[in-house]
Amino acid sequence: MKKFFLISSIFLLVLLCGCGLSAQRREMEQLRIIQTVGMDYEKGSVRLTLAAAAGPEGEGPGAQLSGTGRTLSAALEQIRENSVEEELFMGHIRAILVGQEAAEHGLNDLIAVISRSNDLRLDIPLYLVRGGTAAELMQGASSDTRGITEILQSAQLRSERQRSEKGSTADAVQRALIRSGGALVTALRFGDAAEQGDKTAVPAGFGVLKSGTLCAWVEPEDALAAELLCGKTGCRELSVLDLGGLPVSLELQRGESTVTPVWNDDGSLRGLDVTAYVQAAVLETGADSADGLARYDDYLTGQLEAAISEKLGRILQLARQESLDLAELTSRLERSDPRRFRALKEDLGALLPSLEISLTVQGELTHSFDAKEA
Secondary structure (H helix, E strand, O other): OHHHHHHHHHHHHHHHHHHHHHHOOOOHHHEEEEEEEEEEEEOOEEEEEEEEOOOOOOOOOOOEEEEEEOOHHHHHHHHHHHOOOOEEEOOOOOEEEEEHHHHHHOOHHHHHHHHHOOOOOOOOEEEEEOOOOHHHHHHHHOOOOOOHHHHHHHHHHHHHHHHOOOOOEHHHHHHHHHHHOEEEEEEEEEEEOOOOOOEEEEEEEEEEEEOOEEEEEEOHHHHHHHHHHHOEEOOEEEEEEOOOOOEEEEEEEEEEEEEEEEEOOOOOEEEEEEEEEEEEEEEEEOOOOOOOHHHHHHHHHHHHHHHHHHHHHHHHHHHHHHOOOOOOHHHHHHHHOHHHHHOOOOOHHHHHHHOEEEEEEEEEEEEEOOOOOO
């Protein structure tokens, strides 16, 4: 199977580079500009779905093209043969979607093609389609007025706001896999939009890659903990209960984490001290009044710390179960003590199940919009 995908990747690379060279010699009117690529693996074949930019008139989304074949190159060649009037131009791809079954077969060859291509950008956002195929999402979420490319651009902006950085791009995933053997990839699913009757791409947490292959999922409610364990997280909403058992909506405004190694006298790694710092504001509460603002805030702060601790605990447990450093802890460990790190006989992922892990969460409420003075 690895040889099959390696050979197909080489042929696809040749084809993509060829597209770029020929595009330089043709007028823009003769080009079909591809903006989104979907890759699926179905019944032993590769299926590619390409979403093109809108035509010269600019009305509505562009056309979608699809092709299947035993290899990636064969699927792309079928699309090219059916697009005889226009040359495919791959230099403006804005996102790549990978169906769940294709992710379970592995993303290493796809990422290798992107990194070697002269036309494809290394910072192309990658998304996994949870519980479905890329083709279903691309075709089902598009409408007469909004295409899949525009929908994914909105998803990317949301991801950058929540993660305080760019989401899971091809180069970021490749670096994580090289450093620690694991990576988190933003997941989407086909779901209902805010507009009644419409469908769209809905956030679905993260897919966990181990050696390039999908091995697990991080649930949407635990996504902020995964980001926090990677270093920091951006704005996210979180719900806790107040003193009276009523729901309170918090906005996580800032979150950071530190990881401190604990070494044995013989230089072996005994454990990790993980400390998370989070700041949040009260957005909405069902309480009519607060029985003492300080007491109210102290209780909510404790609830915030408990909620974050529980979520971080689930992410660390997943890492232990998979023997996988899914939060790039390896890089942070190396920076903290390069000499001792180099002396380790096993990688961090293999050591995680046996390490002592201490988890501390420090929370702070910066201001409370709905809490009333006593």
